[in-house]
Amino acid sequence: MAEHGNDSRLAVLVDCDNTSPDILEYALQVVAQFGRVVMRRGYGNHSTLANKWQEALVRMAFSPCLQYQYASGKNTSDIALALDAQEALFDDRADTFCLVTSDSDFAYLCRKLRERGATVLIVGEAKTPDALQNASDQFFMWQPAEVISAPTPEDVATTEPKGAPPQPAKKRRPRALMDAVALLSGNTTDGKVGLGALGQYMKRTNPSFAPKVYGHSTLSDMVRSYPDLLLTQGQGNGFWVSLKPAT
Incomplete structure (x- = not known):
């Protein structure tokens, strides 16, 4: 490629x-x-x-x-x-x-x-x-802009109060990311995979993959949401992902 x-x-x-x-x-x-x-x-x-x-x-x-x-x-x-x-x-x-x-x-x-x-x-x-x-x-x-139309009575009844803060997207943790870390880190001597390499792998296996789709602002934030994954910072400000050791 x-x-x-x-x-x-x-x-x-x-x-x-x-x-x-x-x-x-x-x-x-x-x-x-x-x-x-x-x-x-x-x-x-x-x-x-x-x-x-x-x-x-x-x-x-x-x-x-x-x-x-x-x-x-x-x-x-x-x-x-x-x-x-x-x-x-x-x-x-x-x-x-x-x-x-x-x-x-x-x-x-x-x-x-x-x-x-x-x-x-x-x-x-x-x-x-x-x-x-x-x-x-x-x-x-690409998603077309929503067509603005007059609200129905049902819409009015369920509309949030004016000035209310927007609701954040629901955060999800797809199993595919866990599987990717297990696969990629299993082939290394230290059991870690670079955050950038992980993101590239996810894109290659699923071209539509993006953290925002799952409610996360960045891939690092997404990794941190997994209780069984560990994100560490190495030399040169690089980030590494690994499976948390079993307790």
Whole structure:
């Protein structure tokens, strides 16, 4: 897998037929941490690109890639996106790919890109199937802004008093983190695994993993919430995680 960093060359390829223009700004914010965007393309049919996507693609400096449907039910846009991604990889224009889609049909493309050493990111909605999420190196979930509507009597009855502090997200401790520490620390001489290495492993096994999903602000806070895990600070301000010894 290619190492991402400020020198990575990113291709952001958007399946416009499958998602909303509102996702575009979020996708660019996400990929900014991985390197320089060298390709911005949006793929769709005439009705998609000429209507809801036109303003967003122009404003965000994306190249529209119009694909006519030669037969009903055939999505030529998906094929064009996949071919452009492979071409950009082979001629070394990009080494990191961000696919903006929730369509599981792209899972095979993700696997092929990664086989060739590319890093693959997916920005999609909550409906994105596990098959696509797990085919990527990292999955970022976009959630549309809630539609504001007039409150119903039931809403009014259950609404918190004005000025009340927001309720914190419920903190959870997934078993997968415990299993990861046991596995990774078991292969070391001191029974410890670096906090950064633990986070990378969790992302590799579950691309949608993030401490905030489980109600924790950081991975270190999440580790501290486990009664059977121990977080220690080593030399150079590095943090290490281990299983607490049995008493």
